[in-house]
Amino acid sequence: MIKVGFDAGHALTTLGKRTPDNEREWTFNDKVAKAFANELALYQRVTSRRFDDPTGQRDISLQERSDGANQWGADYYISFHHNANTSRWGDWTGVETYVYLGNKSTTSGKLAAAIHPAVVNAYGLRDRGIKEANFHILRETNMPSILIEGGFMDSRIDIKKLRDDQVLEKVGRMVAQNFANFVGLKKIAFVNKEVQEMPQQFLNETGRNEAKEMIRRGVKENLFHEKHEKVDEYNDIQLLSYALAYINRKTKN
Numbered sequence: 001m002i003k004v005g006f007d008a009g010h011a012l013t014t015l016g017k018r019t020p021d022n023e024r025e026w027t028f029n030d031k032v033a034k035a036f037a038n039e040l041a042l043y044q045r046v047t048s049r050r051f052d053d054p055t056g057q058r059d060i061s062l063q064e065r066s067d068g069a070n071q072w073g074a075d076y077y078i079s080f081h082h083n084a085n086t087s088r089w090g091d092w093t094g095v096e097t098y099v100y101l102g103n104k105s106t107t108s109g110k111l112a113a114a115i116h117p118a119v120v121n122a123y124g125l126r127d128r129g130i131k132e133a134n135f136h137i138l139r140e141t142n143m144p145s146i147l148i149e150g151g152f153m154d155s156r157i158d159i160k161k162l163r164d165d166q167v168l169e170k171v172g173r174m175v176a177q178n179f180a181n182f183v184g185l186k187k188i189a190f191v192n193k194e195v196q197e198m199p200q201q202f203l204n205e206t207g208r209n210e211a212k213e214m215i216r217r218g219v220k221e222n223l224f225h226e227k228h229e230k231v232d233e234y235n236d237i238q239l240l241s242y243a244l245a246y247i248n249r250k251t252k253n
């Protein structure tokens, strides 16, 4: 089982860390982090744990985050951020990924190289490259770690991407997919052969309702990436597949 620690930088309440229009950095980071975790949940033999406060209320110290990840025994750590330059609107732009000083050629650097191009592509912004920095979360975590600065909050160019939830979700998914490729994870097979060969109608009314209920619960618990708004129109195969996926992800948490 591969363990991935992650955080959405800061908190809602952190001073500074906001756009010139007062949007909090955390809200952008959080959307990427959530999409990342949802996508990673589609893979086998991997588990993730978040080390900032998922409600954004408490600004958990960097020390507490790195201690937590080290104690848990995370195999990798990813920190999601968005950049700022002057905190006034300007025309700077682009995406950076950081590793600790001297770590470009280590596993951290290789992880960054595996993920960074897809992140740049998902934002559709300038590539500012992979850089080294003496950041606490990179220095004090014992495992390979990267920190993504996904575009500038105080950029007239980048803010358009940051305000687009679809862009942020895509970034999170791309990070998960490229991470999965990097460490060689396989996706969970939702619909196996036996399920596909079943007749169209095989559940009774109670079974159908229970499956729908599970899927709705999964959406509420953030275990699915999709919202499954049309669950009432699903056929029995779809219902069973998603219900199995729900059980699968639930037992992993």
Ligand SMILES: [Zn+2]
Pocket: 009, 010, 017, 025, 081, 082, 083
């Ligand atoms: Zn930040």
